[in-house]
Amino acid sequence: MDRKELEEKIIELVSVAYKTDNVTLETSFKNDLKGASVQMVALVSEIENELDATIMLADASACSTVADLVDLVEDEL
Amino acid sequence: MSVLDKIFEKAKQNPQKVAFPEAMNEKMMQAAYEAGKDGYIIPILVGNGAEIKAAAEERGYDASVFTIVDINEEEYKNKVIAAFVAREDTRLKEKALGRRMQDPLYYAMAMQKVGEVDVTFAGIDYTTGDVLLAGQMIIGLKEGISTISSIGLCDIPGYEGSEGSLLAVGDSGVCTNPNPEQLADIAISACETVQGLLDWEPRCAMVCYSTLGSGQGExxxxxxxxxxxxxxxxxxxxxxxxxxxxAAISPAVAAKKVKRESKVAGKANILIWPDLNVGNIAVKLIQQFGHANAYGPMLQGFSSIVCDCSRGAPVSEIKGNIVISAVRAAGLKN
Incomplete structure (x- = not known):
C-alpha cells in the first residue's frame, strides 16, 4: 500500500469512527472532531483490523491531525 | 460486622472466576491465593504457564487452588478468539485480537468478554491507563453509557447517614471534567454499582454549590x-x-432548603461531584478530617466489571479489592 492509498484508507476509517464527512489530512482530532476516547478506541480497532498494524492507543490519541495518524500507522506497517 | 466483612461473606456464597494477568507479581499471586484458598473467588492465573507454575511451587502455594491458563497454548486461545469475534458487541477481528492476546491483560479480558471468567483483576504492574485502554478495547462500554468513571465507598467514623457510617461518592478518580451527558452517566453507573455491590436502594444526589436554584451560574x-x-x-x-x-445528606438541612418532595434530599447514599477537582479534594477532606476508610476506586461504565488496583497497595488491600470486584461481578449477573 503506497502513501496515497494509506491516506485514503485512514481518512475513510476516521470518517466511519467519528461518523462525519469532510475529513482531510489537516483535520484536527481535538478542534474539528471533538471526539471522546470511545471513538478513538473504535478507530484504533479498525486500523488494526483493516491494516494489520498494531498501534498503541496512547500514541494514536497523541496525534494532532489525521496526517499525524497516517505517519504513525506508516511507521508500523 | 463491618462493610468489608459483609462483602466478604457475600463473596463466599457465590465465588466468581477472577483472572489475574499479573500472576507473576508476588503480591498479586499471594492475594489471589489467599482469596482463593479462603473460598471467596476461583483464581485463574493467565500468563506463561510454565513460569507461573514454577513460581507458585517455589512460593509454597497449594497448586490445587489455582487454575493456570497458558497464553502460549494455541487450542484454547483459538477457542476464545472464535467466541470473541462471533459476538456482535466486539470490534477486533481474529488477527488483530490474536496479536493483542500475546499480552496477558488482553488475553484475560478476552476470556472475560466471552464468559470464561467473570472479572479481570490487574493494575499492580500495568498502569491505570493500560487497564482502562484494554478495558475499552476488549470489554467495551455498557450500552447507553458514554464514559468510564469511578466511585469510592467511604466508611466515615461518627457519620450517621442513611446507610450508617457509609457513603458512596463519585467520580473522584477518572473523568476529569464531565459534560452534562457524561455527568448523568456517572450518576446512573454509580446507582448500578452500589446496587450490585451492597444491595442498597440507590438515593443519588447531584451536588454543587446550589440547592434548587439558590445559586446561579454555568x-x-x-x-x-x-x-x-x-x-x-x-x-x-x-x-x-x-x-x-x-441538603443532600442532612435531614435537618433538607427540611429547611428542599421545599418539595424528594426521595433523596437529606438521605442520599450516593453523592455525585460536578468534576474531578471537587471529587479529588472532597475525598481527601473525608479522609484527612473525617478519618474515613475509602474503598475503591471502583471503575464503572464498562459492559462488565473492570478493575484497577493501586500499585502501592499491600496484599490485604489487594485482597479486599479482589473480593469487592468479584461481588460486583456476581451482582451484575442478577
Missing part, C-alpha cells in the same frame, strides 16, 4: 442539565438535585 447549569438527562434516561432510579452537600 457551573450549576451543568449539574442541572446532567440531572435532567439522568432522570430522563433512567426514571426508575432515585437521582435528584441540584443540592448542596448538606
Amino acid at each position: 457551573l450549576i447549569d451543568k449539574v442541572k442539565e446532567a440531572l435532567r438527562i439522568a432522570q430522563e434516561k433512567r426514571p426508575d432510579l432515585n437521582i435528584d438535585g441540584e443540592f448542596q452537600l448538606d
Whole structure:
C-alpha cells in the first residue's frame, strides 16, 4: 500500500469512527472532531483490523491531525 | 460486622472466576491465593504457564487452588478468539485480537468478554491507563453509557447517614471534567454499582454549590442539565438535585432548603461531584478530617466489571479489592 492509498484508507476509517464527512489530512482530532476516547478506541480497532498494524492507543490519541495518524500507522506497517 | 466483612461473606456464597494477568507479581499471586484458598473467588492465573507454575511451587502455594491458563497454548486461545469475534458487541477481528492476546491483560479480558471468567483483576504492574485502554478495547462500554468513571465507598467514623457510617461518592478518580451527558452517566453507573455491590436502594444526589436554584451560574447549569438527562434516561432510579452537600445528606438541612418532595434530599447514599477537582479534594477532606476508610476506586461504565488496583497497595488491600470486584461481578449477573 503506497502513501496515497494509506491516506485514503485512514481518512475513510476516521470518517466511519467519528461518523462525519469532510475529513482531510489537516483535520484536527481535538478542534474539528471533538471526539471522546470511545471513538478513538473504535478507530484504533479498525486500523488494526483493516491494516494489520498494531498501534498503541496512547500514541494514536497523541496525534494532532489525521496526517499525524497516517505517519504513525506508516511507521508500523 | 463491618462493610468489608459483609462483602466478604457475600463473596463466599457465590465465588466468581477472577483472572489475574499479573500472576507473576508476588503480591498479586499471594492475594489471589489467599482469596482463593479462603473460598471467596476461583483464581485463574493467565500468563506463561510454565513460569507461573514454577513460581507458585517455589512460593509454597497449594497448586490445587489455582487454575493456570497458558497464553502460549494455541487450542484454547483459538477457542476464545472464535467466541470473541462471533459476538456482535466486539470490534477486533481474529488477527488483530490474536496479536493483542500475546499480552496477558488482553488475553484475560478476552476470556472475560466471552464468559470464561467473570472479572479481570490487574493494575499492580500495568498502569491505570493500560487497564482502562484494554478495558475499552476488549470489554467495551455498557450500552447507553458514554464514559468510564469511578466511585469510592467511604466508611466515615461518627457519620450517621442513611446507610450508617457509609457513603458512596463519585467520580473522584477518572473523568476529569464531565459534560452534562457524561455527568448523568456517572450518576446512573454509580446507582448500578452500589446496587450490585451492597444491595442498597440507590438515593443519588447531584451536588454543587446550589440547592434548587439558590445559586446561579454555568457551573450549576451543568449539574442541572446532567440531572435532567439522568432522570430522563433512567426514571426508575432515585437521582435528584441540584443540592448542596448538606441538603443532600442532612435531614435537618433538607427540611429547611428542599421545599418539595424528594426521595433523596437529606438521605442520599450516593453523592455525585460536578468534576474531578471537587471529587479529588472532597475525598481527601473525608479522609484527612473525617478519618474515613475509602474503598475503591471502583471503575464503572464498562459492559462488565473492570478493575484497577493501586500499585502501592499491600496484599490485604489487594485482597479486599479482589473480593469487592468479584461481588460486583456476581451482582451484575442478577
